[in-house]
Amino acid sequence: MITTFHDSDMAGSEHPSLYTFAAWLVCLTGLGLTTVAAFRTVESFTRPVFEKAVPRSGSRHLGGIIGTDEAIARIGTFLWPVEVADGVVIRQEFDVHRDGLAGINLKTVTWHETPAAHGIRWSLQELSGPEWQTRSVVRSGTLDPTEADDWGYAEIRFPPIPATAGGRFALKLTADDGRPAKVMGLPLFEALEPHEPPVVRHRSAGATIDDSLREDGAAVIREIPANAVLDVLLIHAAGGS
Amino acid sequence: MRMTFGRHVGQFQNALGGVARSPVFQFLAATLAATVIFFARAPVAFMSPLFFAEDRAWTSQIVTRGFWETAFHAREDYCILGNVIVVWLGMQACEWLCGGDVFQLPRCLAVTSYLFMGAAVSLPILLLRRQLQPAFLCSAWLLACFLPLGIHSASWSGFEILGRAINLGYVFLFIAFVLIWHRAANVKKAWQAVPVDLGLLVCTATNPLCIAMLPATAWPFLRKLIGPPAARVAVLRDPVFLSFCLLTVGCLLVNGVPEPRGPAPETAVSHVSFDVAVEMGVARSLLYPLVWPIYHRLGTWSTLAVAAAATWCLWRFGQPRHRLVYIGGLATIGLVSIVLVTCRTELGALLEGYRSTFPDRYYYAQNLIAMLMAVVFATDVAERLRDRPRLAWLPAAALVGLALAAAVREPVWRVAKSQFLLAGDDRFESGARSAVRGRQFVDAGLNPDPDGRFVQVTVQRGCQKPLLLPRDAVVRSLTLRHPRRDAATRTGSTPTHVR
Numbered sequence: 071m072i073t074t075f076h077d078s079d080m081a082g083s084e085h086p087s088l089y090t091f092a093a094w095l096v097c098l099t100g101l102g103l104t105t106v107a108a109f110r111t112v113e114s115f116t117r118p119v120f121e122k123a124v125p126r127s128g129s130r131h132l133g134g135i136i137g138t139d140e141a142i143a144r145i146g147t148f149l150w151p152v153e154v155a156d157g158v159v160i161r162q163e164f165d166v167h168r169d170g171l172a173g174i175n176l177k178t179v180t181w182h183e184t185p186a187a188h189g190i191r192w193s194l195q196e197l198s199g200p201e202w203q204t205r206s207v208v209r210s211g212t213l214d215p216t217e218a219d220d221w222g223y224a225e226i227r228f229p230p231i232p233a234t235a236g237g238r239f240a241l242k243l244t245a246d247d248g249r250p251a252k253v254m255g256l257p258l259f260e261a262l263e264p265h266e267p268p269v270v271r272h273r274s275a276g277a278t279i280d281d282s283l284r285e286d287g288a289a290v291i292r293e294i295p296a297n298a299v300l301d302v303l304l305i306h307a308a309g310g311s
Numbered sequence: 312m313r314m315t316f317g318r319h320v321g322q323f324q325n326a327l328g329g330v331a332r333s334p335v336f337q338f339l340a341a342t343l344a345a346t347v348i349f350f351a352r353a354p355v356a357f358m359s360p361l362f363f364a365e366d367r368a369w370t371s372q373i374v375t376r377g378f379w380e381t382a383f384h385a386r387e388d389y390c391i392l393g394n395v396i397v398v399w400l401g402m403q404a405c406e407w408l409c410g411g412d413v414f415q416l417p418r419c420l421a422v423t424s425y426l427f428m429g430a431a432v433s434l435p436i437l438l439l440r441r442q443l444q445p446a447f448l449c450s451a452w453l454l455a456c457f458l459p460l461g462i463h464s465a466s467w468s469g470f471e472i473l474g475r476a477i478n479l480g481y482v483f484l485f486i487a488f489v490l491i492w493h494r495a496a497n498v499k500k501a502w503q504a505v506p507v508d509l510g511l512l513v514c515t516a517t518n519p520l521c522i523a524m525l526p527a528t529a530w531p532f533l534r535k536l537i538g539p540p541a542a543r544v545a546v547l548r549d550p551v552f553l554s555f556c557l558l559t560v561g562c563l564l565v566n567g568v569p570e571p572r573g574p575a576p577e578t579a580v581s582h583v584s585f586d587v588a589v590e591m592g593v594a595r596s597l598l599y600p601l602v603w604p605i606y607h608r609l610g611t612w613s614t615l616a617v618a619a620a621a622t623w624c625l626w627r628f629g630q631p632r633h634r635l636v637y638i639g640g641l642a643t644i645g646l647v648s649i650v651l652v653t654c655r656t657e658l659g660a661l662l663e664g665y666r667s668t669f670p671d672r673y674y675y676a677q678n679l680i681a682m683l684m685a686v687v688f689a690t691d692v693a694e695r696l697r698d699r700p701r702l703a704w705l706p707a708a709a710l711v712g713l714a715l716a717a718a719v720r721e722p723v724w725r726v727a728k729s730q731f732l733l734a735g736d737d738r739f740e741s742g743a744r745s746a747v748r749g750r751q752f753v754d755a756g757l758n759p760d761p762d763g764r765f766v767q768v769t770v771q772r773g774c775q776k777p778l779l780l781p782r783d784a785v786v787r788s789l790t791l792r793h794p795r796r797d798a799a800t801r802t803g804s805t806p807t808h809v810r
Contacts, residue, residue, distance in 0.1 A: 089322045089323050089325070089326040090326045090329065090330070092323060092326065093323060093326035093327045093329065093330045094330050094336075096327065097327065097330045097331065097336060098336075098339070101336075101339060101340055101343060102343075104343075105343040105344075105346065105347060108344075108347040109346075109347055109350060112347060112350055112351045112354065113350075113354070113357070113358075116351075116354040116358060117358070120354070120355070120358040120359070220744070221744060
């Protein structure tokens with residue numbers, strides 16, 4: 071009963087095995103493609119249900135806030151990390167498209183270690199006026215580097231800001247002077263869409279630095295690439311407030 | 312020129328028709344369709360990339376101890392060759408189709424398990440074509456695809472069967488049943504017998520209950536051996552019989568004498584009552600797939616009455632040539648039921664007096680056999696109604712209706728309620744990264760070793776049995792996903808510094 075490459079249907083034809091081989095090829099290819107398409111279709115229907123039911127660690131871990139998150143920009147290749155120590159100031163601007171900003175997740179690196187305690191203050195500035203020149207601090211606090219995970223997200227939470235849609239904000243991190251034995255870093259990524267790069271500078275000096283280049287105790291001044299961005303997720307409270 | 316082209320097209324169309332009619336192609340098509348159906352019924356195995364229970368342990372053992380050692384020594388009481396074959400195939404799929412990205416391994420295992428289950432329920436389409444008409448083969452396939460897995464009880468447990476290599480061992484009982492039927496009915500030559508016997512050998516080396524089914528394979532020979540001397544000599548010279556003898560020897564060599572397993576110690580119950588035995592052995596194992604709409608209304612005596620009526624119907628209206636199939640099916644289900652009632656006494660309490668069907672994994676193979684028997688019975692009834700064409704299609708339609716009713720009744724994409732282990736897409740990767748960062752390396756003896764070849768990954772918090780994966784593969788997969796940021800992971804130095 072099993073059809074072989076020398077099927078009796080093909081008897082008398084010039085190249086029976088060739089036709090049978092081609093027919094098998096076409097049928098199996100069609101079968102495979104149909105199966106993959108069906109599988110993907112089922113997956114496309116299932117995925118949203120699953121995403122809703124399963125909190126993803128990291129990007130969707132909302133730290134007790136029931137809400138949603140959004141990235142400030144799509145990120146691509148990792149560039150290099152910026153160490154948060156030695157009085158460095160890091161400032162990342164971003165636009166907010168929804169009301170109820172209630173937190174920020176910030177990707178960190180720790181070089182396979184648990185960072186030592188070190189003073190890091192954060193503030194959230196609301197920008198306004200022409201060219202976004204006017205800045206007012208709307209939320210502020212401290213960040214504990216000892217709780218940072220390697221390639222995890224540091225969670226910054228604050229009371230929801232009701233009207234944030236359409237606004238521009240800046241997250242500013244300021245590290246205390248001095249350098250702990252084990253530091254926390256913020257990885258820079260290539261932005262896949264136009265976006266303001268972060269500003270990295272010394273608290274004392276106005277120069278922009280990349281302190282990952284610090285070797286032999288000397289900081290090397292380096293421009294942050296125009297297409298660089300921090301991995302920042304904005305957390306919005308459900309219902310916008 | 313045009314005539315030549317037309318002739319080529321015609322010949323190609325003929326070839327296409329030949330392929331479409333081919334049993335192998337129909338089997339492949341049915342297998343893939345069943346795979347998609349099983350994925351739709353229980354997508355969590357694919358969506359939640361974690362290693363479920365022993366899937367994790369067996370994967371770790373294959374990685375550290377090798378295929379054969381795992382197949383024959385992973386468990387003390389019996390072999391798990393079939394499960395290990397599925398896990399190994401999943402690992403090969405990961406290696407060859409996913410570029411060795413270990414984070415795709417759970418998905419590869421899930422797809423391989425869906426595929427294997429799809430192949431198992433499609434096996435009658437390949438092997439029983441001479442015994443069942445196409446409409447009834449389709450009915451059997453549909454019924455198997457939509458086999459109820461506790462759809463009327465609160466604890467739907469399809470998620471721990473579909474897409475899980477760990478619980479595929481039960482389906483080998485159904486495979487063995489189909490293979491033995493096919494062997495007795497269709498196999499006449501050695502080249503037909505050898506692959507079937509190899510399949511049976513895998514069945515016995517996976518599900519020890521299949522060993523008890525082997526005597527049924529000898530039945531055609533026994534009938535001849537007790538016959539006239541000429542027939543006896545012919546049997547002894549028959550290569551099919553020789554193949555059977557080799558199967559028996561191989562089975563003994565592989566399995567030895569399996570030791571019965573006692574009840575789970577933490578929930579041990581000394582014995583089950585008559586009522587619970589009837590519920591486990593008759594209602595849940597035999598009748599459930601056919602009476603699931605009214606299952607919760609059954610009781611001990613109604614179950615026995617329905618079972619007696621069904622048996623009488625099989626005997627009264629079934630064709631005599633199928634009586635051995637009925638006897639074999641009932642004997643297989645009865646055998647498994649006896650083992651469950653005597654050795655897994657703790658399962659009785661879980662059924663909660665016809666209110667639950669959990670854990671469905673212990674019963675679904677018997678249910679598949681019961682459904683196949685129902686299909687055979689339907690063919691017999693259809694044959695009796697041959698003179699009434701308007702009624703002859705009713706049995707097949709009734710079975711298709713039952714299958715579709717089960718499909719409609721079971722909510723698809725059940726994610727939130729029944730799945731007690733869910734993980735996001737990044738959990739596995741995060742665990743692997745932490746393991747590499749924490750230098751959780753072990754040697755082949757599972758001893759901590761900074762230079763060990765294996766990484767001990769915690770996939771789920773609190774899980775006592777970690778996952779062991781090749782260190783090189785994990786580091787390579789991390790690097791593949793994040794080429795630059797994992798340069799440090801690969802080298803053990805700090806993240807990339809730019810000069």
